Amino acid sequence: MFDHRTEHVDDHMVLVQANLDDMNPEFSSYVMDRLFEAGANDVYWVPIIMKKGRPGMMLNVLVAEERLEQIETIVFAETTTLGLRYVRAEVHRLARQFVQVETEWGPIAVKLGFHRGELVQMAPEFKECEAAAKRSGVPLKRVYEEVRRNYADNRTLE
Structure with a gap:
């Protein structure tokens, strides 16, 4: 675990x-x-x-x-x-964990980095965001923003 x-x-x-x-x-x-x-x-x-x-x-x-x-x-x-x-x-290297974040373009992985038990890094997986942007014809930055926002919103529900 x-x-x-x-x-x-x-x-x-x-x-x-x-x-x-x-x-x-x-x-x-x-x-x-x-x-x-x-x-x-x-x-x-x-x-x-x-x-x-x-x-x-x-x-x-x-x-x-x-x-x-x-x-x-x-x-x-x-x-x-x-x-x-x-x-x-x-x-x-930081301890790392991957989680899936639901978006309107489907689930996208997010890499989390922890230092001494504190979350210090959160990064959407570039290739998955890029694929979603290409598939849907939306700007890549929009996909990134939604992934980050959805992660933050779901985190406050925990």
Whole structure:
């Protein structure tokens, strides 16, 4: 049974970094998708200035050690980097719980995050909101607003 007062996740992970100044930036979203599909916990790009004043991008991938080999293979195959940096990281994540919220477009999952037993984060699941918006032809922000409002309204009834 989920107990949000005591549960949290502490993980030992690896932050994989690569600086790139000669890769087509249009490839970045494709690379990101591949890395997430391979089990990366987080992927993000940071604009940087490299030696000789060249603009570049820093790729950052947070991954569990057991998936490191898959991530390395993708980064070397899909980017122009010649090397990777590894930073050992301890990650503390909030206790999480998913609930379903009823909307006029059907049920949509909401992710809840708890810190020391207190609800501190509430986020509608993006892909479900996106699908509802596309199906119904309404703006995505309207779906988000209704999910958040319906969650808040139902919470006051508890």
